[in-house]
Amino acid sequence: MWHLDATLTRFASVACEFPLDPTRAPVKTAVMSTATLSVDLDAIAANWRALDKASASGVQTAAVVKANAYGLGLPRVARALAQAGARRFFVAVTEEGANLRQILGPGPQICVLSGHMAGDTEMVSDLDLTPMLNSLDQVTRHLESLPGHAFGVQLDTGMNRLGMEEPEWEAIAPFVLEAGPELLMSHLACADDPDHALNEQQLASFLAMTDGTGVPRSLAATGGILLGPKYHFDLTRPGIGLYGCRPYEAARPVVSLSLPVIQTRLIAPGESVGYGCTWVAEQPTTVASLSGGYADGLPRTLSNAAMLWDGDTPCPLIGRVSMDTITVDISHLAQIPRSLDILGPNQSADDLADTAGTIGYEILTGLSARYYRRYYEGGK
Numbered sequence: 001m002w003h004l005d006a007t008l009t010r011f012a013s014v015a016c017e018f019p020l021d022p023t024r025a026p027v028k029t030a031v032m033s034t035a036t037l038s039v040d041l042d043a044i045a046a047n048w049r050a051l052d053k054a055s056a057s058g059v060q061t062a063a064v065v066k067a068n069a070y071g072l073g074l075p076r077v078a079r080a081l082a083q084a085g086a087r088r089f090f091v092a093v094t095e096e097g098a099n100l101r102q103i104l105g106p107g108p109q110i111c112v113l114s115g116h117m118a119g120d121t122e123m124v125s126d127l128d129l130t131p132m133l134n135s136l137d138q139v140t141r142h143l144e145s146l147p148g149h150a151f152g153v154q155l156d157t158g159m160n161r162l163g164m165e166e167p168e169w170e171a172i173a174p175f176v177l178e179a180g181p182e183l184l185m186s187h188l189a190c191a192d193d194p195d196h197a198l199n200e201q202q203l204a205s206f207l208a209m210t211d212g213t214g215v216p217r218s219l220a221a222t223g224g225i226l227l228g229p230k231y232h233f234d235l236t237r238p239g240i241g242l243y244g245c246r247p248y249e250a251a252r253p254v255v256s257l258s259l260p261v262i263q264t265r266l267i268a269p270g271e272s273v274g275y276g277c278t279w280v281a282e283q284p285t286t287v288a289s290l291s292g293g294y295a296d297g298l299p300r301t302l303s304n305a306a307m308l309w310d311g312d313t314p315c316p317l318i319g320r321v322s323m324d325t326i327t328v329d330i331s332h333l334a335q336i337p338r339s340l341d342i343l344g345p346n347q348s349a350d351d352l353a354d355t356a357g358t359i360g361y362e363i364l365t366g367l368s369a370r371y372y373r374r375y376y377e378g379g380k
């Protein structure tokens with residue numbers, strides 16, 4: 001019975017470290033193999049206040065919390081923003097709005113960017129959601145099914161995504177305005193590029209479609225806020241800036257992500273690492289396998305390209321990103337770390353996005369549901 005004693009001894013020591021005793025408090029970070037995503041709620045609140053200050057005091061600043069608050073976790077983020085002073089929230093779809101209403105309770109206004117779809121009526125009504133109507137179809141559905149219920153109108157000024165176009169709007173504007181929309185809004189396609197000609201064109205188109213209506217107006221998301229006061233109108237709708245990403249360069253950083261080391265091994269020159277053997281050792285190398293992969297929102301384009309960080313020491317990702325695991329060269333570290341950071345002070349979501357060939361928005365909204373989300377608030 002080779003090794004049996006040693007195996008049993010090892011098992012006994014493991015069992016002793018992590019007894020299956022339900023009365024014991026669960027051990028958190030020390031034994032988890034899931035990664036920890038830390039979210040600084042104070043930073044989100046500070047970013048909201050700073051973006052609020054960037055427009056005149058008469059301009060309301062909403063908060064966009066679609067896609068689970070850009071991946072960071074809707075319940076805690078929405079409550080932190082409400083506490084910071086946000087009174088109006090935007091989500092993409094009605095189910096998100098329903099969820100948010102349960103989190104925030106009555107009071108704050110919840111606007112739904114996809115408008116009023118067939119099947120939404122009951123939720124819109126029962127949970128007091130405000131759909132931004134995008135088409136004549138939606139206007140008809142809303143006014144027929146919920147007469148007197150709050151709504152806004154989304155206008156297309158050149159992005160060609162959501163909202164009514166100028167001719168359609170002109171035809172029905174008198175009738176829609178009669179029904180009392182509480183917001184007319186549009187969205188800029190190139191606000192992250194202040195020199196792009198489309199910004200001025202969209203602004204002119206928005207003015208032409210809304211001047212003289214007397215209805216509150218909104219054109220700017222994060223990028224639009226930074227374009228200056230003529231883009232602010234009555235209400236701004238920042239999303240990405242709250243979460244610390246471009247184009248809001250002055251944002252306070254919000255997230256850090258730490259991936260536990262599951263296993264390490266020493267490999268010899270000539271040995272390869274990972275699927276497809278895309279990385280081959282040229283010298284003896286200590287390889288750490290970390291918990292987190294493309295199923296967790298770490299793009300496969302990070303393969304053989306990204307850095308992880310042990311404090312301030314960079315450690316290159318080697319081989320391909322696989323579904324649940326990445327492999328990292330830690331040969332130069334004096335000790336085997338418990339975890340390595342892929343987001344943090346040395347690498348923002350935008351930095352990682354640059355390496356992956358995408359944008360910070362996609363990195364954030366892809367952050368895994370598997371990550372353990374840890375929230376810092378009140379300086380803790």
Ligand SMILES: *Cc1c(COP(=O)(O)O)cnc(C)c1O
Pocket residue numbers: 064066113186187220221222223237238239240241
């Ligand atoms: C997502 C979105 C926003 C927020 O945009 P950011 O660039 O994240 O600030 C605002 N308005 C609309 C219509 C959106 O789709």
